[in-house]
Amino acid sequence: MDILSSLRPGALMVVCAPHAARDAVSELAAELALNGSLTVLDGGNRFQPYRLAHLLRRRTRYVDQIARRIFIRRAFTCYQMLALLQSTPAVRQPILLIDFLAGFHDEQVRPVEVDRLVEMCLREVDRLSRFAPFLITLSPAPLNGRVYLLERVCAKADRVIIQNLLDQTATQPALFLE
Numbered sequence: 001m002d003i004l005s006s007l008r009p010g011a012l013m014v015v016c017a018p019h020a021a022r023d024a025v026s027e028l029a030a031e032l033a034l035n036g037s038l039t040v041l042d043g044g045n046r047f048q049p050y051r052l053a054h055l056l057r058r059r060t061r062y063v064d065q066i067a068r069r070i071f072i073r074r075a076f077t078c079y080q081m082l083a084l085l086q087s088t089p090a091v092r093q094p095i096l097l098i099d100f101l102a103g104f105h106d107e108q109v110r111p112v113e114v115d116r117l118v119e120m121c122l123r124e125v126d127r128l129s130r131f132a133p134f135l136i137t138l139s140p141a142p143l144n145g146r147v148y149l150l151e152r153v154c155a156k157a158d159r160v161i162i163q164n165l166l167d168q169t170a171t172q173p174a175l176f177l178e
Contacts, residue, residue: 044099
């Protein structure tokens with residue numbers, strides 16, 4: 001995935017991959033942090049700060065200084081995601097929104113409420129992406145009838161990358177080897 005060269009202010013990029021492209025995001029975050037400040041918004045508890053520190057240590061001895069330029073915020077529900085986006089200032093540093101839709105698959109939240117919240121979140125994404133390179137990662141939608149959310153987010157993007165979704169079929173391992 002060549003994500004870094006495609007990130008630019010005013011252009012929204014969406015990556016849909018298993019585990020919300022967790023490993024690729026760590027590598028991208030390390031690269032971006034080496035070049036300046038970075039905001040990470042985590043919606044699915046997917047961001048791995050220890051992995052990021054490990055990647056940075058391989059490339060520089062100034063890990064502490066670089067870590068101070070990385071701002072990490074998390075949301076665990078769809079309501080928290082909206083509040084997180086609304087409270088994020090529009091700055092010129094790259095923003096990684098990891099596993100954006102994770103909290104929107106909660107079956108306790110009515111579909112009409114989910115639609116309203118996603119629309120409000122996407123307005124906030126528009127506001128933030130005008131000034132900064134903005135990447136959203138998504139996990140494949142669970143089979144609960146909310147696949148349309150993934151399609152809605154992808155429709156807003158200037159570039160969409162879909163990675164290895166067909167290779168992720170679930171299989172039951174054999175209990176006994178023959």
